Amino acid sequence: MREFSLPALYEVPTDGNLTDLIRRNAAQHPDVAVMGRKVAGVWTDVTARQFLAEVRAAAKGLIASGVRPGDRVGLMSRTRYEWVLLDFAIWSAGAVTVPVYETSSAEQIQWILGDSGAVAVLVESDAHAAAVDSVRDRLPELHSVWQIERDGVGELVAAGAEVDDATVDERSASAKADDPATIVYTSGTTGRPKGCVLTHRSFFAECGNAVERLKPLFRTGECSVLLFLPAAHVFGRLVEVAAVMAPIKLGCVPDIKQLTDELASFKPTLILGVPRVFEKVYNAARAKAQADGKGAIFDKAARTAIDYSRALSTPSGPSMGLRLRHKVFDLLVYRKLRAVLGGRGEYAISGGAPLGERLGHFFRGIGFTVLEGYGLTESCAATAFNPWDRQKIGTVGQPLPGSTVRIADDGEVLLHGEHLFQGYWNNESATAEALTDGWFHTGDIGTLDEDGYLTITGRKKEILVTAGGKNVAPAVIEDRIRGHALIAECMVVGDGRPFVGALVTLDEEFLGRWAAEHGKPAGATAASLREDPELLAEVQKAVDDGNAAVSKAESVRKFRVLPSQFTEEAGHITPSLKLKRNVVAKDFADEIESIYRG
Template sequence: MREFSLPALYEVPSDGNLTDLIRRNAAQHPDVAVLGRKVAGAWTDVTATQFLAEVRAAAKGLIAAGIQPGDRVALMSRTRFEWVQLDFAIWSAGAVTVPVYETSSAEQVQWILGDSGAVAAIVESPEHTARVESVRDGLPGLRDVWQIDDGAVAELTAAGAEVTDATVDERAATAKADDPATIVYTSGTTGRPKGCVLTHRSFFAECGNAVERLKPLFRTGECSVLLFLPAAHVFGRLVEVAAVMAPIKLGCLPDIKNLTDDLATFRPTLILGVPRVFEKVYNSARAKAQADGKGRIFDKAAHTAIAYSRALSTPQGPSLGLRIRHKIFDKLVYGKLRAVLGGRGEYAISGGAPLGERLGHFYRGIGFTVLEGYGLTESCAATAFNPWDRQKIGTVGQPLPGSVIRIADDGEVLLHGEHLFTGYWNNPEATAEALADGWFHTGDIGTLDEDGYLAITGRKKEILVTAGGKNVAPAVIEDRIRAHALIAECMVVGDGRPFVGALITLDEEFLTRWAKDHGKPSDATAATLRLDPELLAEVQRAVDEGNAAVSKAESVRKFRVLTRQFTEEAGHITPSLKLKRNVVSKDFADEIEAIYTT
């Protein structure tokens, strides 16, 4: 058993709640832009004073509608300015926010609203309204439904016109630090989602210590962050609250269709993302270079960036020759890549899955450091992250200051700290199992090095045991295979089987480019190319790269290219892009069987 902790850098208020932050900002930084709002395609600043006024206006409407302290109010929307406004408005009315993914099915909506006992729901679109209405007969406690695209904010503002600021402030003060701030339902990779109760204290401990440890990334009046992750996900929520706590300017994007343009216009200093985003940026840049006949230059530049970053971790540092090559490529390649990311950013924070050492070194080598972190819904997002000044690529960093990480005898990662959830809503049995002996049992397998840096090696429940008795952690090899531009998803199989296999889906965007470059028909698809020898050879190269990370017994011996994608709609992946292995295994049982019989 091994454990590591760091002293707290932030003292959690003994009382009070998250609404104190917006009143403090208005008092101490009245004219500082704390949010960016997109109006008619252009970003406009919202000052701390303006934001407080707009939050109060919406909160007045909620109070006028009869929302009481402790009531649960569902919020179902894409990431946008109104999400942040309404989240703080719900808290200002003394209520508890229940986020719902905008992609949730009617059955999921009914479960989350019903299990949480939501008395009201604020949704974004007519489609969301229809989804709620389709299950409303099964939600007897649901009274009100407001729609953002149908003027919900204006409607609430008008309804609360007679409610005073003093009334709102009095109501906002009802919640204490240990009262629930939100109930965030897990993605449900197995079984029904469980509602994680996160208190105001959880967010204070999480965001306060993270902001203090990453202080250069959160300079008031200088720094900004563009949020395009789902605000319904706990990682997106961390960004929201941390930005308000600092405060730094927060911009919200409902989708990433025009991400490059939005990065160029908002020009954030900090970007939050999942590995797939950073993989896409790299793969797109490489594909464009190849299309322009500059593929060899790009590959040399990438090799130099990786070598330069690796050398930074050595006592002697980069050699003179390496520094000269790096400087040349900075003008030719790296500067253009940083411009694609907005031109002002020096740091990004990545979570949700391992980024991989190759990409970690590549980004640091081009002057855009991606700091990996690790966390769960139950840990209020990040429970470990790489510090800005002592990054150790290949790990997910050190514990959140003020918390403890322990590795149990069986390798499971255990957590302790004020940032943790207090339990699962209406589920004492699951709570007792997860919070045994005062420690949260994550279900993840990991290691701690001598400096307290955590590395995650797999999921306890996802460990495959082959017929030969070999234990295999799928995540390591899956992440390596998925790093190839042509691969969209990879799921390793082999539990009880004679060897390890894999199901692979192809990235449709890059498949089109690959087909064109290799003289395939313009209308080629995964279905028409899945048995093409050249395509299979390219996929094999991705598999070989993955196999290089594991022992021979753990390596993928055979794979099947699938004709369709793993989708959220089909239930194959969660909104946070985690594989639902049981669903994939069921839907593609014939393909799995073919690996071992063909």
């Protein structure tokens, strides 16, 4: 057993709640832009004073509509300014926010709102309103529904016109540090979602210590962050609360299809994303270079960036020749890539899945450092992250200051600290199974090095045991295979089988470029090319690269290219892009059998 901890850098308030932050900002930084809001297609600043006023007005409407202290209020929307506004309005009414993914099915909506006992819900669109309406007869406690796109915020403001300031002040102060702030339902990778109860203390401990440890990334009046992750996900909430706590300007993007344009117009200094976002940036840049006849230059620049980053971790640092090559490629390639990311940023934080050393070194090598972290809904997002001044690429960093990470005898990662969840809502048995004497059992397998840097090697429940008795952790090889531009997703299989296999899906955007370059018919799809010898040879290169990271017994011997991608709509992935392995295995059982047939 091994454990590591760091002293707290932030003193968690003994009382109070998250609404204290917006009142403090309005008092200390009244004219500082704390939000960026899109108005008629143009980013417009919202000052701390303005934000507080808008939050209070919406909170009055909730109070006037019968929302009481401790009530649960659902919030179902894409990531947009109103999400943050209404989140703080719910807290200012003394209530508890229950996020619902905007992609949720009617059945999921019914479960989350019903299980939490929500008395009201704020939705974004007609489709969301219709989905709620379709299950409303099964939600006896739900009495109010507002829709953002039909001036729901305006309705709240009008409804609360007669509520006085003293009432909203009293409600804002009603929740204490150990009271629930939100109930965030897990993605449900292993079954029906469980509601994680996160308190105001959880967020204070999480965001306060993260902001202090990453202080150069959170300079008030200088820094900004663009949130394009789902605000309903705990990682998105970390971004929201940390930005308000600092405070730095926060912008929200509801549609990541326009992400490149939004980065260029908002120009954030900090980006938070999942590995797939950074893979897309790399693959799109490489594909564009190849289309322009500059593929060889890009590949040389990429190798130089990776070599340069690796050399930064050595005592002697980069050689003179490497520094010169790096400077040349900075002029030719790297500055253009930084411009794609907004042009002002130097740092990003990545979580949700393994980033991989290759991408980590590439981005640091181009002058845009991606700090990898690790966390779960139960740990209020990040429970470990790489410090800005002592990054170890390939690890998920050191524990959140004020918390402890322990590696149990069986390799499981255990967590302890004020940032942890209180328990699962209405589920005492699951709580007792996950929490033992204040230690949360993550279900992840990992190691700690001598400096307290954590490396995650897999999931306890995802460890495959082949027929030959070999334990295989899928994450390592899957990450390497996904690193190829042509690969969208990869799922390793082989539990109880004679060898390890893999299901592979293709990146639709890159597939079109690859098909054109290799003389395939216009409009060729994964379904039409999945047996194409040239395509299979290209996928084999990705598999070979993955196999290089593991032992022979753990390597993928056969794979199947699937005719379609894993989608959230089909239930194959969660909104945070995690694979639901049991669903994929069930839906593609025939494909898995074909790997082992004969």
